[in-house]
Amino acid sequence: MKKKVLLMGKSGSGKTSMRSIIFSNYIARDTRRLGATIDVEHSHVRFLGNLVLNLWDCGGQETFMENYFASQRDHIFKNVEVLIYVFDVESRDVEKDMHYYQSCLEAIMTNSKDAKIFCLIHKMDLVQEDQRDKIYNERVLELQTRSLPLQVVTFRTSIWDETLYKAWSSIVYSLIPNVQLLESHLDNFCKISEADEIVLFERMTFLVIAHSTRVDNGDVHRFEKISNIIKQFKLSCSRTQGSFQSMEVRHSNFAGFIDYLTGNTYVMVIMSDPTIQSAATLMNISSARKHFEKLEGAQFSKSGVIVSSTVDLEERDSNGLQMHPITNTPDAAQENKARVQVLAFSRDGAYLATAADDKVMKIWDTESWKCLGTRTLIRRSNALEFNKDGSHVVTADKFGDIYNMVRDIPDVVAPVKTAETSADAEGDEDEGEQPILGHVSMATDLALTKDNKYIITADRDEHIRVSQYPKGHNIETYCLGHTSFVTNIKMLPGEPQKYLISGAGDATVRVWEFLKGQEVQTFGIRDALGMPPAEPDAEEDVAVFSLAICEKKNHIAVIMEKESRLLILQWNEPAAKVELFKVLELEGKPTSADYDRSGNLWVTIVPEEGKNDLVAVYDNDYVQQEDLTKYINTFGSKTVETIPDLFNTxxxxxxxxxxxxxxxxxxxxxxxxxxxxxxxxxxxxxxxxxxxxxxxxxxxxxxxxxxxxxxxxxx
Structure with missing residues (x-):
């Protein structure tokens, strides 16, 4: 089940910083390098099996805010479970902040009347300590008055202490269904084990989910302090190539144990007897583990959330961890019958388009994973992309034709077009499938600008074409310079978008000022990898196979054909150039890569002989995070007649x-x-x-x- 959470506030209020600390393993000092949020950034964070936070981080610039309340009002504020509005306590324009906040409330009352409202008075560390209570209480009183008739819950927060965890733990707690049932079982566990206190933490964020206490404790902020400390310790482990599994702390007054409880949670058990044997407590945790796994699976699982899996979800791994038995068995008519070659998500993450070798394109709803429509294309697709609002899918095929297709269309089979039928049908095109431009050779990739004004397409004949969208017959310019086939094109971060990056079979990555058709940089792959120059009469060179962009860090991941090393480039927009940031050594040959909203790099790989890893994930410091992929990479062997060529260059x-x-x-x-x-x-x-x-x-x-x-x- 997905829970839509809106994170709003004026630009500079600190929304992205707090989100990065809670969900992306940033530490406070590293948030200084984060850029401003542009428009709406979507994050999907999984909690407790099938509970997913669909987090919408809304840019706070005035232009965006006005659009949210006007043209995008229904889209932004529909089906909201929680609204989180962040106030900068140091803001000099409090009245405008309040105006935006009240506009949010009006839109919520119209579109999501049952939504919960949370207000975070942020950056409290900037207020003098003796003034904090006074200023906070004044803001709370004003917010409660202006929020009527809605109820609002307020928190004081700072990225430099545990208050941030306190606020977000309370927010997540409000979204967990039947949390009282979970707490009652935790109470029983606390009594049976004779513990003073037991606390349940979410595994990745270390937010407090539930707790049970048998002995009063005077520190009301102790849980959040523990969250903060343990998460910092986990990050330290990652930076030293280690991983956090469990912890035991002993003091003259108590003994504390932290261990995993289920695949999604850690448990902390506090005993007032510091001499208690470790084995006794760990045995109690082990005995409770199976019970809580069943409870969590029954409470939160529902079918339809796993698209594809290489592992039996009911088997345990070597550490005893268990995935919940949730499966997706689509209707036979909805299944892809051939190998999926290309796929693309809509910008809000609500839809997925796939195209397979059998020329069949399918549109999927990412919440229910139901197939919304099927279309048989005229030719095999080499690239897909949704337009800005997700209403159309643009596809490029092997004959060089680019089509603009309506997303919401019933299942259809495209007619086989001949020269005669095409001439007769001129001006009478299928309303759901409009050809917008064409190349004289195979189209290899396409990209749309964020504002939907331009479409950039690439082909086998070294051409990159810039056209108007959707009127592709209006050509703006060409970007010419590659000496071999172009494999990948991507828009580089910037506002407004000005630069394009491309990769090709000539062992180069090139940067373009695309509206001028001007090449501004050529980056040599061979030099970056320390390879000698190609022979003058060589028929082949190192081909760039895939590019991935991280807008948060201005990083570009570059995959080369059948090369076990992956390049990380740093994009310097003021200088209009890319620079080598890092070379990642992989245990296999990468086939594709992409960054998630948190800045983690996900890489699919062809494993080396004797290895089973299909996916590798690297955090913001490019330290591998094996705990994120252990289930995907736990699979068995199967004999097949042929292995498809995963490198199609x-x-x-x-x-x-x-x-x-x-x-x-x-x-x-x-x-x-x-x-x-x-x-x-x-x-x-x-x-x-x-x-x-x-x-x-x-x-x-x-x-x-x-x-x-x-x-x-x-x-």
Whole structure:
């Protein structure tokens, strides 16, 4: 179940800093490097099995705020469970802040009348200590008056102490269904184990979920202090390549034990007897573990949340951790029947588009994981992207055509178009599928600007084209400079967007001022990897396979074809250039990468022989976080007839021999090697095909000359 949480407040109030500390493993001093939130940033944070916080961090600049209350009002404030409004206690424009806050309340009353309201009076550390209570109480009184008839809960917060954890623990607590049932079982556990106090923490954020106390304690902030301390300790473990599992603390007055309880929680048990044996308490925790796992699974699980899994979800790993038995069994008519080649999420994360080798595109609702529609495309798609509001999906296919498709459309099968039918149907296009532009060679990637004004497309013939969207026949300019096929294009962070980055088969990444068609930088991959220059007559070079952008850190992850190293580049917008930040050594060859909203880098890899890891995750300091992927990477072996080629750049290269023959020859050689005969000859049929193929005398000219329409269609 998803719970929509709005995080709002004026620009500079500290929303993004607190979100990064709670959910992204930042420490307070590192938040200084965070940039301002642009428009709305979405984060999906999973708690307790199937409880997901759909967090909308809304940029607080005046232009955005006015849009939220006008053109985006229904979209922003619909189905809200919790509104969190952050006030900067040092703000000099309190009245405007209050005006925005009351506008939020009016929109909430119209669109989400049952939403809970929380106000955080933030940056209290900047107020003189002897004035804090007075100023806070004055703000609370004013907020309660202006919030009527709605009820508001207020907290004083600072990123420098435990008050931030106190506020967010209370917010999350209000969203947990049937939390009283959880607390009653915790009470029983406390009595049975004769503990003074037991506290339940969420595993990743270390926010307090529930607690049971048998002995009064005078420090009302003790839980939040513990959250703060333990999370800092966990981060310290990560930076030293370690991982936090459990902790035992002994004092002259007590003994404390922290250990995992379920796959989503840690438990802290406090005993007043400092001489108690560790084994006794740890045995009690172990005995309670199975009970709480069943309780959590029954309480929070529901079907339809796992899209794909390589692991039996009811099996335990080596540490005894257990995934809850939640599965997704789609209707047979909804299943993808072929390998999914490309996919894209809408900008708000509400929809997923997938396109497979069988030319079938599907649209999925990411909350229910139900298939909303299926369309059979004319040709296989090489790239997908949603437009700004998610109402359309733009697709680029292998023949160079770019289509603009309505998202909400019933299942349809595209007609097979011929030259005759296309001529007859001119001006009578399918309203759900509009061709907007075309290339004369295979389209390899596309990108839309945030404002939806421009579409940038790339092709096999080294071209990058900048066109108006959706009227793609209006060409703004071309970005020309690559000497081999272009594989990836991405918009670089900036407001307004001004620069584009591209990767290609010529071992370069290039930065463009795209509206001018001007190349501003060429970054050499070989130099960054310490590789010698390519031979002058070399037919192939290092190909950039994938690019991923992190707007929070202005980082670009660069994957090269069949290369086990991954480059991290730093984007310097004022200087309009990228610089090498880090080289990551992976245990396998990466196939794709992307950053999540928290700034973690997720990488899919082809594991080395003897390894089983399919996914690796790196935090903001690029330290690997194995606890995030242990379930994905716990899988068994299966014998298959063929393994698909996960690196599809071979068909983009312009060889003097057809790429299909080269690929087939490599596959036969690999099969022979696996069979123990690396020098096995080609089959008679393959030799005949190879010998009968005629190569033009001037092969270089033949390979670079444009294909005729019939040749292109055969390809």
């Amino acid at each position: 071979e068909e983009l290269r312009k060889h003097t021999t057809d790429w299909r023959e080269l690929k087939k020859a490599r596959e036969e050689k690999e099969a022979a090697r696996l069979a123990g005969d690396p020098d096995a000859p080609l089959s008679k049929k393959r030799r005949k095909n190879k010998n009968s193929r005629k190569i033009p005398e001037n092969a270089a000219e033949a390979s670079s000359s444009p294909a005729t329409p019939s040749e292109q269609a055969q390809e």
